[in-house]
Amino acid sequence: MTTTIPAYAAPAAKAPLERTTVSRRAVGEHDVLIDIKFAGICHSDIHQVRDEWGGARFPMVPGHEITGLVAEVGPGVTRYAVGDRVGVGCFVDSCRECANCLAGEEQYCLKGFTATYNSVGRDGEPTYGGYSTQLVVDENYALRIPEGIGLDVAAPLLCAGITLYSPLKHWNAGPGRKVAVVGMGGLGHMGVKIAAALGADVTVLSQSLSKKADAERFGAHHYYATSDADTFEQLAGHFDLIVNTVSVNLDLDAYLSLLALDGTLVNVGAPEHPASLNVFSLLGGRRSLAGSNIGGIRETQEMLEFCAEHGLGSEIELIAADQVNEAYDRVVASDVRYRFVIDTATI
Template identity: 65%
Template sequence: MIIAKARAVDGPDQQFRSAEIKRRDLDTSDVLIEIKYAGICHSDIHTAHGDWGPVNYPLVPGHEIAGVVTDVGTGVSKYKVGDRVGVGCMVDSCGECDNCRKGEEQYCLKGNIPTYAGVDKYGEPTQGGYSTHIVVTEDFVVRIPDNIALDAAAPLLCAGITTYSPLHHWGAGPGKKVAVVGMGGLGHMAVKIAHAMGAEVTVLSQTLSKKEDGLQFGAAHYYATSEPETFQTLAASFDLIINTVSASIDINAYISLLTLDGTLVNVGAPAEPLPVQAFSLIGHRRSFAGSMIGGIRETQEMLDFCAEHNIAPNIEVISADQIDEAYKRVLASDVKYRFVIDTSTI
């Protein structure tokens, strides 16, 4: 049994504390990773605060994990000690259902095993990346290209793949007009990736406060959704809209911005329902869809794409003692654009 240092939270209104957690001994196909950096995702905050339902506390969040292999099981063939690797939002799946066989493990019909707040195949609760070490089966580990720094790589394991997957699936590219709703951790990655894919990118944000950044990241246009004329000006304009906002918005207003056969994809996960009027969809044969991270194969593809195009998130590296303050700042939209924990401070 491996003892790892961690930062855990004991309830929705509690602050993070120092903790020790047990990591299992290596099974044949397992990889032991010394975590170097862990990104802070809005999902971590939702889960820690109990927004999405009951949580089995104490909880160690974190599913944007970048580190180095320090040991491998006897049957491991993909990785060796010293390799730079990452772990994202899931650490296992059934491997047998139709979706898993297609490489879409995130949609495992029996339910994938999340990196934290889940139960693994050994019956133990999963604990995430706000820790010094993690043990993961090799099939759910990805390789981080050499030209992506480990601290910058961490957010790609959720924010990167969460935006890459729908952009890839719905064919963002030359000749396509793509809008990104929100310019936070997810949104700024969506802008960078969609631009690199060749799409014409527009940012839809509450204000113009981040316009300079958005244009620098590759957006061709930037509009404030707090201005009513925005929705009139942009009516029926976009082939694809990626909604990254994890809060309740007037989704019908955004659907009205889709052109014929356009699709709005929700990747943000607000706790509240998003009511959709049928007439918002049927008038122009529009679609309202959802997307959740990506499979392991696609996650590796995303990392390689980002390496090829020199794409990395904009990050602010913090110590473990700053997690509670970071959560407050994320909720206040006071981060440009992703907090990353230096796990050596745990």
């Protein structure tokens, strides 16, 4: 037996989002029903609503930065109780059997994870995301939101936070390491906060100096404008790790030249077009070009605890649901500091 709930959905590619209704499955043995309180707007929501990555399914209810309260639990649930503060990130299921799932790296499930939206669940039904009032999810794919983080500023941590925490941890950002974050948007500002809290020497590389004061407030030690050609000469061979958060194509050779011996450039932004580079940019300093995709359930919970310990949350602009189309345009225009979050009570 399903339940019909209000939501905001895109009826077709590039169409404005509009208020509608969707169905949620009945609460099963190991499910929790979440009353959604806040849903962050990720740039990937826009890419998918506008079918810029291909394979979009419509109608589409975006949203994979979800926080709320448990409203009901299935009879077999052991992790959560009614009233608990919880979140849901970019996926709601995986095969649970492959080596990566068993290692707690469900985001790299060899059979493919079930995305929170624009996907098809193991029951054959489409998934609908957080721009809605309720969500039913298996307890193993829900996260506990620690006390001390507001549910509003915690919502973007479920994607933006873990997207930066995972590579920073994996490539050992910390004391004695020089880390650069490319871009100071919804992803980048969390990268600055987390890298600084990990103890790294943090540099922001942004197109202009307009966000320098913010970057310093978030913990950055240095800030350079990439529009200034001198930046690339001045910082040549400087960094141990560069995390690229932007979703436009960059001159990879130029950024690789900023790496020290054995340095790594990690991409977490997803440009629309294929990238290219000169292999000699890698050979010259035994440099690496890598990618990273969100994080598993275990690491996402670790990230939430880390952010709570260090008092970290996303910088947000809270909006009503009927402002979502305007918010999309503003994200594309880089006119947000730094993450829009929908108050789902307004749906």
